[in-house]
Amino acid sequence: DAGITQSPRYKITETGRQVTLMCHQTWSHSYMFWYRQDLGHGLRLIYYSAAADITDKGEVPDGYVVSRSKTENFPLTLESATRSQTSVYFCASSERDLYTEAFFGQGTRLTVV
């Protein structure tokens, strides 16, 4: 399917466990982003990437790790999950031309117990 897909859609994990959220886009967009959405905080940027092997921190990067070995994939890893990382995570992508739209995945609802 064309577009941007996230997996899993729902995840429950225990405190201290490592968990990886996957993001895949089929457009070969240069830019990819990870946001988290929480009540009272809106959407906050975790990490972003301009191209394969180029990543940078956003507003709330602590406790997260990203990699981008291929243009189409941008996994987000929580190294040791904490309850404060319970959230809905959204992946997004856009073309190199910054005058174009950004597109979002359907989100992953993560619960850390």
Add this chain to the structure above:
Amino acid sequence: KQEVTQIPAALSVPEGENLVLNCSFTDSAIYNLQWFRQDPGKGLTSLLLIQSSQREQTSGRLNASLDKSSGRSTLYIAASQPGDSATYLCAVRPLPDYKLSFGAGTTVTVRA
């Protein structure tokens, strides 16, 4: 740092009324502004993209205006329907960066 504000946080209108949603941003140096719709438990769907050089953009019943110098955008939804009930988010892409800065959103309820 770019700050994006959406007021009001929530809005309830009877069916058929026109909706007016506001978005303000602090730095006028932007590539563009994008309006999104989010249904409960769902992802963000792009509605309209307005370039910094444009004054407005239209798609069906939706019209978005942009006044870059005053840091404001307005999304108009004509003849609202219950299916328009959702949260509407605006996001700006500030120069020279490529990441989006979001407002907190306006949650709209259209009463039948």
